[in-house]
Amino acid sequence: MQPTTDSLTSPAVIPAPVPLIARARLIALLDAAASQHVCIVGDAMLDVYLRGDVDRISPEAPVPVVRVRERRHALGGAANVAQNVAALGAGCDLVSVIGDDVAGERLCEMLREGGMDAHALVRVGRPTTTKTRVMARAQQLVRFDEEEDTDLSTDDISRVLAVVNEAVDRASALVFEDYNKGLLVPAVIRGAIERAQARGIPIVVDPKYRNFFAYAGATVFKPNRRELESALGAAVDLEHPEALPATFARLGVQHLLLTLGERGMALVDASGAVHHVPTTAREVYDVVGAGDTVTAYLAAMLGAGASALEAAVIANFAAGVEVGKLGAATVNASEVLAAYDLHTGVIA
Numbered sequence: 001m002q003p004t005t006d007s008l009t010s011p012a013v014i015p016a017p018v019p020l021i022a023r024a025r026l027i028a029l030l031d032a033a034a035s036q037h038v039c040i041v042g043d044a045m046l047d048v049y050l051r052g053d054v055d056r057i058s059p060e061a062p063v064p065v066v067r068v069r070e071r072r073h074a075l076g077g078a079a080n081v082a083q084n085v086a087a088l089g090a091g092c093d094l095v096s097v098i099g100d101d102v103a104g105e106r107l108c109e110m111l112r113e114g115g116m117d118a119h120a121l122v123r124v125g126r127p128t129t130t131k132t133r134v135m136a137r138a139q140q141l142v143r144f145d146e147e148e149d150t151d152l153s154t155d156d157i158s159r160v161l162a163v164v165n166e167a168v169d170r171a172s173a174l175v176f177e178d179y180n181k182g183l184l185v186p187a188v189i190r191g192a193i194e195r196a197q198a199r200g201i202p203i204v205v206d207p208k209y210r211n212f213f214a215y216a217g218a219t220v221f222k223p224n225r226r227e228l229e230s231a232l233g234a235a236v237d238l239e240h241p242e243a244l245p246a247t248f249a250r251l252g253v254q255h256l257l258l259t260l261g262e263r264g265m266a267l268v269d270a271s272g273a274v275h276h277v278p279t280t281a282r283e284v285y286d287v288v289g290a291g292d293t294v295t296a297y298l299a300a301m302l303g304a305g306a307s308a309l310e311a312a313v314i315a316n317f318a319a320g321v322e323v324g325k326l327g328a329a330t331v332n333a334s335e336v337l338a339a340y341d342l343h344t345g346v347i348a
Contacts, residue, residue: 021310021313021314023340023341023344025310026314026336026337026340027337029301029304029305029306029310029314030088030314030333030336030337031333032304032305033088033089033090033300033301033303033304033333034088034089034090034333035090035304036090036091036172036173036299036300036303036304037090037091037092037093037170037171037172037303038085038090038091038092038093038171038172038173038174038175038296038299038300038303039092039093039095039164039167039168039170039171039173039174039175039192039196040078040081040082040085040092040093040094040095040096040175040177040299041078041095041096041164041167041174041175041176041177041183041184041188041192042077042078042081042095042096042175042176042177042178042179042183042184042206043077043078043096043129043177043178043179043180043181043183043184044075044076044077044078044079044082044094044096044097044098044107044121044129045075045076045077045078045079045128045129045130045131045179046073046074046075046076046079046103046106046107046110046128046129046130046131047073047074047075047076047130047131047132047133048071048072048073048074048130048131048132048133049070049071049072049073049074049132049133049135050066050068050070050071050132050133050134050135051068051069051070051071051072051135051136052066052067052068052069052070052134052135052136053066053067053069053136053137054066054067054136054137054141055067064136064141066134066136066141073106073110075107075110075111075114076131077129077177077179077181077292078094078096078175078177078179079094079096079107079110079111080292081175081177081206081292081295081296082094082111082116082296083111083114083116083330084292084293084295084296084297084318084330084331085296085299085300086114086115086116086330087296087330087331087332088296088297088300088332088333089332089333090300090303092116093117093119093120093167093170093171094111094116094118094120094121095120095121095122095160095163095164095167096120096121096122096183097121097122097123097124097126097152097156097160097183098121098122098123098124098128099123099124099125099126099127099128100123100125101127101128103127103128103130103146104121104123104128107121107128108121120163120166120167122156122159122160122163124152124153124156126147126148127146127147127148128146129145129146129147129179129181130145130146130147131143131144131145131146131147132144132145132146147181148181148182149180149181149182150182151182151185152182152183152185157185157187157188160183160188161187161188161191161192164188164191164192164195165191165195168192168195168196168199168201169195169199171196171199171201171303172201172303172304173201173202173203173204173299173300173302173303174192174193174196174201174202174203174204174299175203175204175205175206175295175296175299176189176192176203176204176205176206176207176215176218177206177292177295178205178206178207178208178210178211179208180208180209180210184210184211185211186211186214189211189214189215190214193215193216193217193218197217201303202219202220202299202302202303203215203217203218203219203220204218204219204220204222204295204298204299204302205218205220205221205222205253206222206223206291206292206295207221207222207223207227208227209227209230209231212227212231213231213250213251215251215252215253216251216252216253217252217253218252218253218254219253219254219255219302219308220253220254220255220256220257220298220302220308220311220312221251221253221255221256221257222256222257222258222259222291222294222295222298223256223258223259224258224259224260224291225258225259225260228247228256228258232247232250236258238258238266238268238274238276244256244268244272244274245270245271245272248270253270254269254270254308255267255268255269255270255308256268256269257294257298257308257312259291259294262279263278263279264276264277264278264279264316265277265294265312265315265316267308267309267312269308275309275312277312277313277316279316279319279320280316280317280319280320280339280343290319290322290323291319293315293318293319293321293322293329293330293331294315294316294318294319295315296318297311297314297315297318297319297331297336298311298312298315301314301315314336317336317339317340317343318331318335318336318339320339321335321336321339
């Protein structure tokens, strides 16, 4: 039995039970998701973590000296979305750009180690986006970024579009993961959307400000509330949604999924109907990467035949698992089902 619309709606300001779907339906969608193939177009990054101890101040300047004890690499940005799709058992093509450098080689290696393919990565004449964090006693002391964020050249855009077309043609869902690094220019966005629309597959967008209004035709548009309000130049009042249809007319998308931090998420459709999805997190260790997990689950579930509301509810459970882990982590189907059972008190 599918949940009713009424059972999936709760006040935004009063804690309420998490909207649920039937356990059998959840299992069916998780199983179906494993046979999907998701095309992810966006900014892949290599995250580098340098961990160490601080026991003195530099004699050269008033800064701490970190004695590095550990160096760890992690997949970031669109690459983290890809590894969450892979954790579900689904296939994916990650269409992004990397440089002809050590960081690019390491990113490719990590994708292969995670059971993914690096064939859709396009090498261009700029460095692989790399973010290095220096950590001591669980505190981040400094981060330095190696990147170039100007728009890709016309030739590079043509090369990316050729790869996008091939990837979309074998996909059951399309994801845009934008970090404003110059890949998702209007030509790439429109080309991918038109290809996906021709095939009738769902489109999930995690936008940034630069081309915020370029995603007309998307199935689910997933900004956080601050990003949406900044782009619109006005507050978004979910308690009085009368103005929301005008927002949809401007964006041209089917659904908005707003992330609301500790208050969970809100799914809004073009009619202005708002469905609140309170958080399921029991312990929050680290929110890094939770949005990527949500994006991955939305795409895989929509591709598997879930409604936008079902996909949001399942993605919400996945995010609740992810924030209980340290760093950008993946979440598999068994963990989502376990979180559902724990929340509902079901004994399988």
